[in-house]
Amino acid sequence: MARASPGVVAALIASSRALLEILVDDTTTVVAFLEDITDLSDSERTALSGRVGAGITDQTMEMLGFVWRDVAEQLIGSSVALADYVYESATGALVLAEAKGSITSAATQGGADSTAHNAYLRQVQPYVYLSPPGPKGGPSVGFIEHGYALAFAARPGHAPGPTAPPPPAIAADAFLAVAETDPTAIAPTAGAGPGTGTALSVQIPPPPPPAKTHEPQSFDLRLGNYRAVFLLANAPSVVAKIDAVLLKSDISPGIQSFVQVVCGDRSFLIGIDPTFPSIDALRPHLSGWAFAVALGPAEKFLHQLANAFNQGFSRAVPVQQLVRGGGEKPPPFIMSPDGFAMLRRDATFETHEVTWNPGNGQITRFDLPPNTPLR
Template sequence: MLSSTAELWGVDIIIGLTTHTKHKHIPSPVSPNFEAPEAAATLTFSPIALAAAVARTATTRQARPQLLTGLKNSALSQLECLISNTKTFKLAADFADLADTERTLFTARCGAGITDLYMNALGYVWRANAACLASTLDPHADFLYDGGNVEGHGVVLAEAHGSFAANATAKTIAAQAKRKYGRQVKPYVNVGSPYGHVVHGYSVAFGSRPGTSGAFLSVAETRIPKPKKKASPPPSSQPPTGSGVTTPIALATHRSNFLLMGASAVVDWIDWINAASEFPEDPGPVTFVRFSYAGRWYMGNVLSIRQALRAYWWHDELLDFPLWQRLAMRDTVIRGLLGKSNGWFVMEETACRAFLNSLTGMIQAGGRDRPAQLDLPSFDPTGFGIGEDIRGRLADGSDYKYALFRDGLALVGDPFRPKKIEIRRWSPKEGFQG
């Protein structure tokens, strides 16, 4: 679980890009007119953003919800006690007390979280696990991303690596990034996948020496030569095909997102659409809380609130009455009981509505003939970004502690001060009611 102290939520960690290498590939570019975004010289993030990214990457896989929920909870719990509250990245003293296997797991999780922050900072929006690229016996990178510069071209591949070792240096981390690129990224550039053709690749290596301050961040990526200047105009080429996000990667992204929100019913419907499960046992409506926070409207899973209510209200049977439920919910949320330990995963309202209404359309079609692409919004990130000036502070001086990702998922921490709380229900077969 995450600490809600002002020191932890208020600090911003700054990591400079130690090395950046580019590797040849033929053909280049794989997709005509694709241009990779400029490398981020500096990555700045709050601990709540890293926590959210670790949870996002831990749950971006096709596994049973019970397992993924356990992975999310353990990942967040580790982060609280193993990262120091300093502007310069530093592992806490407790890291030394972990067993070797536990160190390896935590290091890998942090490497994946940093990779997700870096890819989002570059402009990529949607994510999926890259296990589809090869059999389990073949080494392959970790994640696929869509959106941003690659929209309409295909997807990019990202390998994540972490190293918290006594011998970690800028040189060793750079070597890891290059080695991982050559072994787990390069062979899969210009290869097809269920989420789109792989047109570019990254290997992101993150490391730090226990007991010291500072970290190393190295990136290796596919080289795209700059076009040579010509006297005559270049021949016309085909523009990127389509717009929006492909349906398979949108479903993969939001399966993880709604699982993090605790909306298991939505996960069940996504699995049904993907033909990975039987018809959901409870096809009834799903209840969300609508609230305003930091200048935006968000939607959170009401079941998360109900669990918090049971911890603080003596008479659980009162929660079955709508009036008592509304009063208790408002009192619980305003007092910040949800944000004091875990934080609360929620989704920006327009993103939540757009995806769930699209999901309703697929459900109405019986799971057949789903659209090739979905028109879903994306957002500028909050709580992390390129450079030292990251978003997250409002002009009125209010100190909001949260991280918002480009796909609309947010992790909200203290203080939690919604002025208005409303109930919204989504019917899988009819869409939102109100």
């Protein structure tokens, strides 16, 4: 949520990390959960299923070309059931996405298909081809051009033993279904078998031509997206400035210092002064990785943020290529299109210290000795 505290964010990360480490079978080629998940109570398993469904949804939306996201209820006033998220593409298209997750021995592709279809009809379709008002009648986030509902379902199985065991009684498997607005975008998949995804079309009347005579009135989506990014990149002054813009307050946060680092062939920023103690405390939970934000999007956003009250907030934030690792050796970094990244500490070197002044947007660099390890 838009003004979630760093402590809440850190607690969610640490708890999710611990559960997934214990319950996910890393030896398989599908997203496989061990049968140990049945040791959780119904409420705990439901909560974890929801987190996993949201994560799978976010990965899928990025692969479909969407860059920025925020929680829908923070951007849209709703009188009927509302989807979980609003996404924005690099071209400025706004879409809704509902995320569903289920981890159960009864998981099937057909069940995922039905869940996605029903979720679309109930929580997405009522808002598509409209410019819904903001919460409490506030300005609209913009015209919703398209919508998705994604349902992830996993069937847990037995863990492999120390010696070659007999085939498990239940083989772990996973299923994904996507229901979306445009009936011509992806044809329905017939006869999808276990472990495959299904794309479902939902027939609704064609939209009226969108009247794009002006930019959307609210850029809270982009602000909310980067609030989460800079919170994880450990930059409290940036988060405070974003909150001031969202709340339309006159709070003047102090200067934020970063360390500029190089990982692989890219440069990134990580906050060093001030920092969030709860984010600092996450280090033991991250298995040698660190949160960061890519230099290009960070600098562009910080300049716009410093001038948000006077010049508005433009769309011209650089979009990064989605980078995923493969093969046996872990990649040095994983980066999303908005610039949010995780870096391997042992492959990351400091190059500069950077200060950002929220009053005038000025960014100043100080050289560091070459090949300085990430502190």
